[in-house]
Amino acid sequence: MSLIDFNSLWSGLDWIILLIYFIVIIAIGFVMKKRAGKSVKSFVVASRKLTVPILIGVAAAAWYDSWTIVGLAECGWTMGICVLFIFVIPEAVFRLPLATIIGPHVRDSIPDWVVTVPDLIGYLYDRKVKLISAITYLANILYDSALLLAVADVMRMITGMNMFLTLIITGGVIALYTALSGLWGLAVTDLIQFAVMTVSGGALILGIIFSYGGFDAIFDGVREINPTLLEPLGYLKDMGGFGGSMEALAWIISACAMYSSLQCYQRFSSARSGADIKAAYSIMLVLGLCFSSIMVFVGMAALVEYGEVAASPAEGFWAIVFSVLPVGFRGLFVAALCAAVMSTVSADWLIFSACVVADIFRGYIKKDLSEKATVFGIRICIVVMAIACVMGTQFWSNGIANAWYYLGGFMFSMFCIPIVAGLFYKKKTNIGGLACVLWSAVTYAVWSFILECPAGIPASVFVAATGAVVYFGVSRLTYKPDVIEEVN
Amino acid sequence: MDYSKYNRWANIFVAIVILVSIGLALFALGYGGDWFMIFMALVNIIGGPICIFFYIREIRKGVFAGTDGDEEEK
Numbered sequence: 001m002s003l004i005d006f007n008s009l010w011s012g013l014d015w016i017i018l019l020i021y022f023i024v025i026i027a028i029g030f031v032m033k034k035r036a037g038k039s040v041k042s043f044v045v046a047s048r049k050l051t052v053p054i055l056i057g058v059a060a061a062a063w064y065d066s067w068t069i070v071g072l073a074e075c076g077w078t079m080g081i082c083v084l085f086i087f088v089i090p091e092a093v094f095r096l097p098l099a100t101i102i103g104p105h106v107r108d109s110i111p112d113w114v115v116t117v118p119d120l121i122g123y124l125y126d127r128k129v130k131l132i133s134a135i136t137y138l139a140n141i142l143y144d145s146a147l148l149l150a151v152a153d154v155m156r157m158i159t160g161m162n163m164f165l166t167l168i169i170t171g172g173v174i175a176l177y178t179a180l181s182g183l184w185g186l187a188v189t190d191l192i193q194f195a196v197m198t199v200s201g202g203a204l205i206l207g208i209i210f211s212y213g214g215f216d217a218i219f220d221g222v223r224e225i226n227p228t229l230l231e232p233l234g235y236l237k238d239m240g241g242f243g244g245s246m247e248a249l250a251w252i253i254s255a256c257a258m259y260s261s262l263q264c265y266q267r268f269s270s271a272r273s274g275a276d277i278k279a280a281y282s283i284m285l286v287l288g289l290c291f292s293s294i295m296v297f298v299g300m301a302a303l304v305e306y307g308e309v310a311a312s313p314a315e316g317f318w319a320i321v322f323s324v325l326p327v328g329f330r331g332l333f334v335a336a337l338c339a340a341v342m343s344t345v346s347a348d349w350l351i352f353s354a355c356v357v358a359d360i361f362r363g364y365i366k367k368d369l370s371e372k373a374t375v376f377g378i379r380i381c382i383v384v385m386a387i388a389c390v391m392g393t394q395f396w397s398n399g400i401a402n403a404w405y406y407l408g409g410f411m412f413s414m415f416c417i418p419i420v421a422g423l424f425y426k427k428k429t430n431i432g433g434l435a436c437v438l439w440s441a442v443t444y445a446v447w448s449f450i451l452e453c454p455a456g457i458p459a460s461v462f463v464a465a466t467g468a469v470v471y472f473g474v475s476r477l478t479y480k481p482d483v484i485e486e487v488n
Numbered sequence: 489m490d491y492s493k494y495n496r497w498a499n500i501f502v503a504i505v506i507l508v509s510i511g512l513a514l515f516a517l518g519y520g521g522d523w524f525m526i527f528m529a530l531v532n533i534i535g536g537p538i539c540i541f542f543y544i545r546e547i548r549k550g551v552f553a554g555t556d557g558d559e560e561e562k
Contacts, residue, residue, distance in 0.1 A: 052494065053542035081516040089509045096502055191543045195536030202532030205525055214522045232517065275491030282501035287535045289505060290528040293512050297525065 006157040009322035014158075014331030021196075021335040022173060025342065050270045055280035057191025058270065061343030062263040063095070064197070064288045067143075069295055069337055070150040070314055071400050076299025077313035080222065080229025082236065083296055086248045091255035092289040098259055099281030104274025105423060106265060117265050117351075117419070118359040124422035125433035131364065132437050134355040136414060139407070141352060141385060144345045145392030146403035148174075151341040152393070154318055154334055167390045170338070174346050175386035193339030198287055200325075200333040205294045207324035208301045215297070221304030229300070239456070250409055250458035257408030260415030263347050312399060345389070353381035409460030414440045416464070417471045425475070432475030440467040 050058065075083040106120070114123050117137065122130030148171055155166035212218055219230060228234030236244025258264050271277045302316040305323075310316030322330050357377040362369040369377070396403060418433050440463050448459040508528075515524045 051546050053539055053546050056539050057543065084512060084516050089513060092505055092509055096505060100498055100502060191539055195540045198532040198536035202529040205529045206533075209522050209525060209529075215525060216521075219518070230518075273491065275494040278498040279494035279501075282498040282505070285505045286501055286508060287531065289508055289512070290531045290535075294525075294528055294532065 006318065006322065007160060009319075010158040010330065011327045013328045014334070017328060017331030018335050018338070021338065026173070026176065049272050050276070051272050052276050052280045052283075054191060055267070055271055055276055056284045057194045058343075059267050059281055060194040060197075060284045060288060061190040061340070062261070062267050062347060063258060063284065064194075064291060064340065065344035066147045066150040066337050066341040067400060067404050068288075068292055069197070069201075069340055070153075070317060071146070071403060072292055072295040073299035073302065073317040074313040074399055076296035077303045077307075077316060079235040080226070080231070080300060081296075082229075082232060082234055083251075084293060085232045086236075086251040087255050088289070088292045088296060090252045091258075091292070092285055094252075094256045095258055095285060096282070098264070099285060100278050102259070102420065102423065103264075103268045103271075103277040103281060106268045107271050107277055108274040110269075114269065117260075117415075118355050120265055121415075121418060121422070121433070122359075124428070125418070126430045127363070129418070129430065129433045129437055130359065132434070132441070133415065133418075134359045136437070136441055137355060137411075138352055140348065140411060141388055142392050142395055143403055143407035144348050144385075144389045145394075146396045146400040146407075147341045147345050148389055149393040149396050150314070150400055151338055153314060154337060157315070157318060158334070167393060170341070171386045171390045174342050175349070175383050190343050193336070193343050196332060196339050197336040198291055200329065200336040201291050201294050203329060204298060204321060204325060204333065208298065208320070211324050212301065212305070218297075218301045218304055222300050225303060225307060229303075242456070246455075246457050246461055249461050251405060253412050253460045253464055254405045254408035256416065257404070257412040260411045260419055263344070263351060265419075266347070266351050314399060349382045349385040349389070350378070352385055353378040356381050409458065410444060413444060413460045413463035413467060417468050421471060425472075427475055427479045429475045429478045429480075431478045432471050435474040436467050436471035439470045443467070 072083065072088070075087070110120065110123065114120050118130045118134035121133045148167060151170050152163060152166040155161065155170060156163045159166065208218070209215065222229050228237060231237075233244065233248070236247055238244075239247040268277055271280070298320065299313065299317060302310070302313070302320040306316035306319045310319055321333055325333055358374055361377065362374055414437065418436050422428055422433060443466060444459050444463045447453060447462050453459060453462075511520070511524055512528075514520055
C-alpha cells in the first residue's frame with residue numbers, strides 16, 4: 001500500500017505541458033499522413049533519406065525507451081551498481097561494432113528492397129527462414145506491453161484513474177499516431193522526444209545532487225539499507241548457476257540484444273548512407289550511456305528516500321521524480337516517458353504490422369496485393385497490435401525490471417547468429433540458417449518452460465551457445481562451394 | 489559527397505564512449521566525486537538541444553521535402 005500522495009505532487013501546469021505534448025504529436029501524425037501513405041518503403045523506412053541529426057533522434061528512440069527510464073531505475077533500486085557492470089557498460093561497449101561496422105554494412109551493401117528484418121533474413125537465406133523469423137518476432141509484442149504498462153502506471157498515479165482505462169487511452173493514442181504517419185512521423189517527432197528525455201534526465205540528476213547533498217549521502221543511505229547493492233557483483237551473490245556467472249552472462253546477452261532488433265535494422269535502412277549511421281549512432285551512444293547510468297543512480301536515490309513508503313520500485317522512482325523536479329518539469333518528465341514509449345512502441349507496431357502484412361500475407365498468401373492495399377492492411381494491423389499489447393501487460397504485473405532481460409535475451413539467442421553470421425560468414429547455407437532458427441525457437445521454449453532452466457543456466461545463455469553450434473555445424477556440413485558461387 | 493568527416497566524428501565519439509564507460513565504473517566503485525554525475529547531467533542537458541539545433545538546420549535544407557525515391561521508381 002503506497003503512502004505517497006501523487007495527486008498533491010502533480011500540478012495544473014504539468015497537465016498543460018503533457019496535453020500540449022499529446023496534441024503536437026497527433027498533429028504531426030496528421031501532417032505526415034499523406035507522405036507516409038505513398039508506399040511501404042515510404043511508410044516503413046522513410047524513403048531512405050535520413051541524415052545524421054535526424055538519425056540520432058530515430059536511433060536513440062529505438063535504443064533508449066521507457067524501460068531505460070523506469071526499468072533501469074527499478075534495476076538500480078533492486079540490483080544496485082551491479083546493473084552498471086553487467087548491463088549498462090557492456091551494452092554501450094558491445095553496441096559499438098553494431099553502430100560502426102554492421103549498421104553501415106547493412107545500409108551500403110544490402111539491396112533497397114530489404115525493408116524489414118524478415119526481408120533481411122529472406123535475403124541472407126530463403127523464404128522458409130524468413131517466414132519463421134517473421135512469426136517469431138511477433139513475440140516481442142510482450143516487451144511493448146511492458147513499455148506501455150510503464151506509462152499507463154504513471155498515468156494511473158497522477159490521475160487516479162483505473163489502470164485498464166489508462167492502458168486503453170495510451171494504447172489508443174499510440175495506435176492512432178502510428179497508423180497515420182509511419183516512420184515519417186517518427187522521424188519528425190523522435191528527435192524532439194529524445195531531447196525532452198535527455199534534458200529531463202539531466203535536470204533530474206542535478207536536482208538529486210543538490211537536494212540530497214551529493215552522491216556520498218546517497219551511497220551512505222544505500223549502504224545502510226543493503227551494502228551488497230554497492231558491490232559490483234553483489235546482486236549475483238545469491239544467484240544459482242555457477243555462482244551467479246550464468247546470470248551475469250544472461251544480462252550481458254540481453255545487453256547485446258540490439259544485434260537482433262527489428263527496429264535497429266529498420267533504422268539502418270532508413271539512413272541516407274552508412275557513413276551517416278556511423279556518425280549518428282556513435283554520437284547517440286555517448287548520450288545514451290550517460291542517460292542510462294543516470295537512471296540507475298536515480299533508482300538508488302529513490303530506494304534511499306522512499307524505500308520504506310513506496311509500494312513498488314516504480315512508485316518510489318516517480319516519487320523522487322515528482323519531489324525533486326520543479327512544477328512544470330514534472331510534466332516534461334512524464335512527457336519524456338510518453339515520448340520514449342510512443343517512439344519505441346509505435347515503431348515496433350509499425351514493423352510487426354509490416355511483417356504480418358507485407359512479409360507474411362503479401363509474401364505467402366496474396367502475392368498480387370497492391371502497395372495501397374498493403375499500407376491499408378498495415379494500418380489495420382497496427383490497431384490489432386495495440387489490442388494485443390494492452391492484453392499482454394498482464395505479464396508484467398510485478399514490475400518491468402526484467403522485461404529487457406527476458407525479451408532481449410530471447411531475441412538475441414534467436415536471431416543474433418543468423419543475422420550477424422549471415423552478413424559476414426562466407427560458408428553460410430540456407431539449411432544452416434533454418435536449423436539454427438528452428439532449434440533456437442524450440443529449445444528456448446523447452447529450456448525455459450518445461451525444464452525450467454536446469455543448473456540455473458538461463459535459457460538465453462543455453463540457446464545462444466547451442467544455436468551457434470547448430471548454425472556453424474549444419475552450415476559446415478551442407479556447404480557446397482559450387483552451388484554458392486552459382487547463386488552469387 | 490565526402491563522408492570522411494563523418495568517419496572522423498564517429499571515431500572521436502567511439503573513444504568518448506570508452507572513456508565514459510571507464511569513468512562510470514570508477515564512479516560506481518567510489519572513486520571520483522559528484523563532478524562526474526554533473527558532467528553526465530550536462531552532457532544530457534546540452535546534447536539534446538544541440539541535436540535539435542542541427543535537426544532544424546537539416547529541415548531548412550529540405551531533408552523532408554522533394555521527391556521520394558519510390559516515386560522515382562514508379
